[in-house]
Amino acid sequence: MNINDYINSGILELYVAGQLSETESKEVYDLMLKHPEVLKEVLEIEAAIVKLTASVSPKKDISFNTIKGRLNNNSTSGKVISLNRSKTKWINYSGWAAAVVLAGGLIWTINMKSTLENQIQTVTTEKDFLEIQMETSKTDLAETKNLLNIIRDKSIINIPLEGQAAAPGAYANVYWDKKDDTVYLDLKGLPEPPEGKEYQVWSLTLNPLTPTSLGTINDFIQDDNKIFKLKNANQSQAFGITLEPAGGSPTPTMEQLYTLGVLASL
Structure with a gap:
């Protein structure tokens, strides 16, 4: 298997998105353990998703005046809605504005929750990556010492x-x-x-x-x-x-x- 072709195939993006079957996900996981470059690519994909999620989250609270202004601009007359309209209509507009605020708040909350979960997952994955690197380093060191002992043997x-x-x-x-x-x-x-x-x-x-x-x-x-x-x-x-x-x-x-x-x- 050419590991660079595998990385460029798009399967790692599907893995991060949770779109692979259990068998396919296990294959990716096994390759992550065997090839540090695969694990590094998965980490980079997850980090990119975290940044993308953060970039589309609201940067400031939605003010009521902003929403009211947009509602007024959308009226058929093109005029500002006066406060002396019927109480029923004012309640309707207020309810509509509140619904918009609530929807915006829910979207922001969902995005923040998703961002937090991704960040936690990234930290967990990075921790696993560091642990794997440490184990790999220990293994490599042991193999290097063993190889040095072999090639320095007088019978070799x-x-x-x-x-x-x-x-x-x-x-x-x-x-x-x-x-x-x-x-x-x-x-x-x-x-x-x-x-x-x-x-x-x-x-x-x-x-x-x-x-x-x-x-x-x-x-x-x-x-x-x-x-x-x-x-x-x-x-x-x-x-x-x-x-x-x-x-x-x-x-x-x-x-x-x-x-x-x-x-x-x-």
């Missing part, structure tokens, strides 16, 4: 990958843990792939030259750290990264070979 094999003709300035690092058949990829030195393309990682044996796909990196753009973990049970002698169509290719496109590195012991 480090293979630097240098840029090739398709991207001379590119670079990457592979950290291979042969004990559990895992490779950790530091791809910070790769440019952002164009739309419809993904990086594909290859394990290579050199004699004869045999590439084996370890998989594609389909969340490269969304991952800020650019650290990825893949399984590798092969007797690898080198690693390469190519740029392929989304979903990967059965064999590497050599014209799109971005980085390549050979184990130092060879």
